[in-house]
Amino acid sequence: MMKRLYTKKNILFLLLSLAPGLVTADELNQANTAWVLTSTALVLFMTLPGLSLFYAGLVRSKNVLSVLMQCFAITCMISILWLAGMYSLIFTDGGAVQSFIGGLSKAFVPNMGTDSLIGDIPEAVFFMFQMTFAIITPALIVGAFAERMKFSTMMVFSALWALLVYVPVCHWVWGGGWLADMGVMDFAGGIVIHITAGVSALVAALVLGKRKGFPTVAMPPHNMPMVVTGAGMLWVGWFGFNAGSALTADGSAGMAMLVTHISAAAGSLTWMIIEWIRFGKPSVLGIVTGMVAGLGTITPASGFVGPAGALAIGITAGIVCFYAVQIIKRHYRIDDSLDVFPVHGIGGIVGSLLTGVFAAESLGGLGLGDVTILHQVGVQAVAVVATVIWSVSFSYIILKVLDSLMGLRVSDDQEVEGLDTVLHEETGYHNI
Template sequence: MVLLMTLPGLALFYGGMVRRKNVIATITQSVAAFAVVTLVWFVAGYSIAFGVNPDEGLNRFIGSFDAVFLNGVTKDTAYSALPGIPEYLWISFQLTFAVITPALITGAFAERIKYSGLLLFIALWSLIVYAPIAHWVWGGGFLGAEGVLDFAGGAVVHVNSGVAGLVCALFLGARKGYGVVPITAHNPVLTMIGASLLLVGWIGFNAGSAGAADGLMSVALINTLLAAAAGSLSWKFIERIEKRKWSLIGVLSGVVAGLVAITPAAGFVDPKGAVIIGLIAGPVCYVSSVWLKKLLKYDDSLDAFGLHGAGGLVGALLTGVFATTAVNDLSADATVWAQFMGLVWTIVWSAIGTLIVLVICKYTIGLRVKEEVEDEGLDTHLHGEALEAS
């Protein structure tokens, strides 16, 4: 179900929002994330994120390399933190989280990146940025030890990808004509299909993170649905007030905003808290995606930061407010301060690591397509394919 979020969920969600000449290129980027990250996870990503470093001091920051190429893992081994779960199952489940995170970033630089540069970026970013942060929070690292609560990826996935996306958008610069000529979504219906698949896949994302079909899973499930609905409605009303319209993409963006915000909190808050988080996430993500982007004049093409960065920040902080021991005993340790510090560490490492990866890619393979390629469309030039003219 989590893999469904990337293929075809996110691929169609993003693909519907770009111009016709770049649809195939945008969808292909999600496929690239799956292919590259799967192999990187096998080679070293899993070991860095979830391996136990024999040096306790180093284990606070990075896992071991004992499980590179999945050495030592068999059908009979179990993941240490969840002894009832076969390790191959745990590896596969966490792989899907690792896949969608860089796939989300692609929304920030849609319609202007070279495919070869994208492949290198995803590989390096997964090892340098994603795997260490996953270890810090979920793999026995220092953030988890200091009480940072992140049930299914508010910081690890959404804030991480949102901040990385913002850095990428600033580094690559805006699309040609951005802010001067209209750049409109070619097919909001594709975006609706993609958002619907994201919603279904998100059940696996959040409820699956309970690790068992139990009461905690059921709370995470209902919280996911409630927050999505609340986020959609609150986004709708803000958009209606400002634009006097109820756009389909706006309605769907509100759904995603609620889903993002509830992700860190899904297994720590009760349903009332989930509704409040969703209601807050809608307007916050709207402001970030619409007003902030216009004010600061950066081109986050498909609102990777506007939705995932801002929504993840809101959700992570509100987890510290609404977490309750009636849902999860770990909520006893919840504080807004711990959540804030977890976000600071995530933001700083994501920003620095992403910038390093971008510099490496720029001065080796290159990142941005030539101006004539951007003018005519990435589909034909990079992939030799194009949608038929309507």
């Protein structure tokens, strides 16, 4: 991998080589620590309030609080699960099953102190930074079942999904698992986050079924200013997501930030232009959705490609994700409420494959080492297929089991009334 010494791929090996107190021979680097602290806050900012406002504005007014509540509750729950064992299962040695899962030696992080280092940053900072990634991933799936899933079922689903889908895949890629051994390239989560959440969202939408009235009843966003505000927060927060994954305050972080911005801008403009040509007018919803597509697609490549590669990836994201939305919603009439699969899932797949292409030095990237483009794309494809199969299988099993035990959906009458009142006895707006 090419993120200097302390990449996510190498963290497991750092952990295994440390003394019981986890103090390395390295000294604390205050610049790197400050940058990762800042990035941690930015990534959490993406979920609270960025994703929360983005999703809440996209639903109908009677469900605005339900979406905000789901994002907030997921943040709290995953934080506790991360402490209890998720972190350990990803970033410690799993012994005989190390290729597939880590161990529990660091559950509740018993040996973490203020002087415990991972590389040249405090372990507490690395722990918190990685936690924010685990938080936003199940929160992304909320967009697929918005306006119709029971809150209690959503909580149990998110917890089980984090443990059975996110943890293993994250270990495979960033914790020294079998995909890391193959040399997969995923700088900030195209595979770990966007593919897992995206394809799981599609499964959730199919298992739950359509919202009452879809697709004949218009269900436009109830508050576009809220959507744009959340989208802007996502754009800014994504710099922590991608540039923070360098774990250093140096040129690699700067390049990751630059290519992230270029891809977002290219995805936005591409989506806007397609809409303008096809429908006669460019929409605000379209330009912000194109931005998210550009961000999600550049995520796996952000530490490996140059600005020209980012431009190509962003344009590709705008085109492919736009038509993916049309196919999913209009052709197959699948009610993925807020387009999680066509934007995040498809974007993650496309970006992960293109990483193996545009990382090549001949195409302006930082280099593929001693392997060819064809070889690296093959590795990326294996990772994509394995992640899709794992995510689809376990998401389906979890949903079907929960459906039989708890039920997935609110009743038709409750759906018509709105989840804010039915599930939370509150309303987002009052007539004054």
